[in-house]
Amino acid sequence: xxxxxxxxxxxxxxxxxxxxxxxxxxxxxxxxxxxxxxxxxxxxxxxxxxxxxxxxxxxxxxxxxxxxxxxxxxxxxxxxxxxxxxxxxxxxxxxxxxxxxxxxxxxxxxxxxxxxxxxxxxxxxxxxxxxxxxxxxxxxxxxxxxxxxxxxxxxxx
Amino acid sequence: xxxxxxxxxxxxxxxxxxxxxxxxxxxxxxxxxxxxxxxxxxxxxxxxxxxxxxxxxxxxxxxxxxxxxxxxxxxxxxxxxxxxxxxxxxxxxxxxxxxxxxxxxxxxxxxxxxxxxxxxxxxxxxxxxxxxxxxxxxxxxxxxxxxxxxxxxxxxxxxxxxxxxxxxxxxxxxxxxxxxxxxxxxxxxxxxxxxxxxxxxxxxxxxxxxxxxxxxxxxxxxxxxxxxxxxxxxxxxxxxxxxxxxxxxxxxxxxxxxxxxxxxxxxxxxxxxxxxxxxxxxxxxxxxxxxxxxxxxxxxxxxxxxxxxxxxxxxxxxxxxxxxxxxxxxxxxxxxxxxxxxxxxxxxxxxxxxxxxxxxxxxxxxxxxxxxxxxxxxxxxxxxxxxxxxxxxxxxxxxxxxxxxxxxxxxxxxxxxxxxxxxxxxxxxxxxxxxxxxxxxxxxxxxxxxxxxxxxxxxxxxxxxxxxxxxxxxxxxxxxxxxxxxxxxxxxxxxxxxxx
Numbered sequence: 271x272x273x274x275x276x277x278x279x280x281x282x283x284x285x286x287x288x289x290x291x292x293x294x295x296x297x298x299x300x301x302x303x304x305x306x307x308x309x310x311x312x313x314x315x316x317x318x319x320x321x322x323x324x325x326x327x328x329x330x331x332x333x334x335x336x337x338x339x340x341x342x343x344x345x346x347x348x349x350x351x352x353x354x355x356x357x358x359x360x361x362x363x364x365x366x367x368x369x370x371x372x373x374x375x376x377x378x379x380x381x382x383x384x385x386x387x388x389x390x391x392x393x394x395x396x397x398x399x400x401x402x403x404x405x406x407x408x409x410x411x412x413x414x415x416x417x418x419x420x421x422x423x424x425x426x427x
Numbered sequence: 428x429x430x431x432x433x434x435x436x437x438x439x440x441x442x443x444x445x446x447x448x449x450x451x452x453x454x455x456x457x458x459x460x461x462x463x464x465x466x467x468x469x470x471x472x473x474x475x476x477x478x479x480x481x482x483x484x485x486x487x488x489x490x491x492x493x494x495x496x497x498x499x500x501x502x503x504x505x506x507x508x509x510x511x512x513x514x515x516x517x518x519x520x521x522x523x524x525x526x527x528x529x530x531x532x533x534x535x536x537x538x539x540x541x542x543x544x545x546x547x548x549x550x551x552x553x554x555x556x557x558x559x560x561x562x563x564x565x566x567x568x569x570x571x572x573x574x575x576x577x578x579x580x581x582x583x584x585x586x587x588x589x590x591x592x593x594x595x596x597x598x599x600x601x602x603x604x605x606x607x608x609x610x611x612x613x614x615x616x617x618x619x620x621x622x623x624x625x626x627x628x629x630x631x632x633x634x635x636x637x638x639x640x641x642x643x644x645x646x647x648x649x650x651x652x653x654x655x656x657x658x659x660x661x662x663x664x665x666x667x668x669x670x671x672x673x674x675x676x677x678x679x680x681x682x683x684x685x686x687x688x689x690x691x692x693x694x695x696x697x698x699x700x701x702x703x704x705x706x707x708x709x710x711x712x713x714x715x716x717x718x719x720x721x722x723x724x725x726x727x728x729x730x731x732x733x734x735x736x737x738x739x740x741x742x743x744x745x746x747x748x749x750x751x752x753x754x755x756x757x758x759x760x761x762x763x764x765x766x767x768x769x770x771x772x773x774x775x776x777x778x779x780x781x782x783x784x785x786x787x788x789x790x791x792x793x794x795x796x797x798x799x800x801x802x803x804x805x806x807x808x809x810x811x812x813x814x815x816x817x818x819x820x821x822x823x824x825x826x827x828x829x830x831x832x833x834x835x836x837x838x839x840x841x842x843x844x845x846x847x848x849x850x851x852x853x854x855x856x857x858x859x860x861x862x863x864x865x866x867x868x869x870x871x872x873x874x875x876x877x878x879x880x881x882x883x884x885x886x887x888x889x890x891x892x893x894x895x896x897x898x899x900x901x902x903x904x905x906x907x908x909x910x911x912x913x914x915x916x917x918x919x920x921x922x923x924x925x926x927x
Binding site: 381 | 584592
């Protein structure tokens with residue numbers, strides 16, 4: 271339909287960025303996950319850019335109408351960059367908070383996984399029934415009546 | 428009059444700005460946000476009446492006409508969703524004010540709850556009204572950004588752990604959505620939904636199908652459809668009660684709404700029907716079996732939430748008008764009732780300090796009102812007549828029977844068994860937490876805050892009232908489904924000149 275700006279180099283660049291991003295996303299450490307999201311996000315942004323026609327600056331009076339690049343993908347990418355920026359900042363804050371609270375930014379196993387591991391360790395066969403009191407040691411199973419507004423943790427800021 | 432369709436987005440955003448300015452003052456903050464959401468509800472009601480009488484309402488933002496400019500489109504489906512979502516967000520806001528969730532405190536020095544909550548509302552309403560794919564993406568990001576803040580409120584270790592899963596999964600889903608948006612634009616040169624409806628028809632079938640599946644994947648994660656649902660029961664239960672309630676009620680339904688919109692408008696026909704039906708069946712079954720195995724009330728409800736998403740996907744997968752009617756009715760019912768159940772759970776937690784079934788007991792004797800509230804909503808969810816859950820399920824099952832064929836019949840059987848299993852889960856919770864002798868979790872003697880109870884009662888009553896207004900509601904959902912199925916009312920409203 272339209273001349274696209276895509277070429278082999280751009281596809282390789284997108285592939286490498288998204289590939290590295292996905293590899294990093296599979297890591298446990300939140301910082302690596304964050305880096306993965308940033309890389310894959312940039313790959314996606316490139317993909318959008320190359321989805322539009324390439325050409326001269328799309329300014330009326332500066333370049334001819336026929337030779338202009340497509341301005342819409344560029345506008346979309348700007349929006350996407352801003353959004354990725356915001357989310358990156360938030361994820362950075364989360365991983366800092368996680369490190370601050372637990373001393374590491376690794377994402378731990380979820381509740382079901384922990385229960386299965388515990389059952390396997392006790393060679394239990396049956397699933398959860400109401401007399402199962404071993405789950406009491408799990409912080410997510412025992413909701414100690416949390417204060418409505420938990421006090422701020424003391425520590426170096 | 429046309430500008431009315433922009434107000435449901437503008438009002439909450441304006442409110443968010445105002446409440447941020449009033450961050451240090453509790454009372455004005457509350458007044459502003461309650462007023463904003465009440466006004467949004469009023470506007471949504473007017474929109475519903477208007478779209479029912481006169482057809483879709485289109486606002487061209489900045490005055491640029493449709494395929495070029497951004498449009499907000501309020502058709503019957505969008506207006507109906509707006510009414511339900513504003514009513515629910517208003518109730519939950521009152522509830523959280525009653526709980527004191529919204530105030531500034533030692534651990535959250537800036538009272539961030541109100542602004543974030545209003546941005547979340549704006550994101551939800553914008554998603555319902557979005558008339559082009561990229562605007563839909565931005566709406567999703569708005570509500571996601573706000574939900575990230577709400578799910579990690581106060582930054583406790585537990586919320587940080589579950590929140591990080593939620594954040595990463597949802598960013599990934601957004602990325603897949605963004606890739607699909609980029610590919611759709613590269614293939615067609617437009618993102619306006621009505622315009623796309625024309626242009627996608629001209630694409631080769633395989634390309635069309637891959638675009639459809641990409642979008643389905645992105646929305647499937649947001650809607651928590653079975654193979655993509657594991658993140659939900661892991662991350663929702665740890666958030667504060669009102670936050671879980673509004674997430675459970677609305678956020679997954681925004682995903683379902685996006686599936687309905689794109690599957691009917693952009694990719695009509697039964698191409699993905701078999702896939703949707705299989706996924707719907709698995710979602711129902713796996714979700715409810717997960718719920719059977721849980722011993723924590725909040726996690727249990729999260730699993731039933733996943734399970735009942737299956738019903739809506741079932742209705743969409745039938746790709747008949749009757750199926751769509753059932754799906755839309757079910758969305759309305761489920762938004763109300765799932766939120767109500769989570770609010771009741773919040774009240775249980777407020778009263779006893781626990782939602783663990785091993786520790787709860789005798790609640791019906793301690794607080795009879797709580798017992799009534801839970802019983803009514805749980806029976807409503809399970810689909811006991813005469814509640815709206817029964818009507819919604821009946822509509823879907825009838826549509827399945829009418830569609831005929833092996834797959835719809837299997838789905839009808841699965842839907843019935845899921846309903847029965849939901850009843851089993853509900854009665855298990857009822858007999859353990861409410862009926863047996865009081866457990867070790869000691870109920871506090873302090874009475875529950877009136878506003879919290881009032882908001883919950885209002886929402887449960889709304890769920891019951893859906894039965895009373897079922898006739899008119901079915902009329903509206905039928906109108907919406909017929910419009911969706913025909914596609915032309917939407918397309919002609921956005922592009923008045925017909926084919927551009």
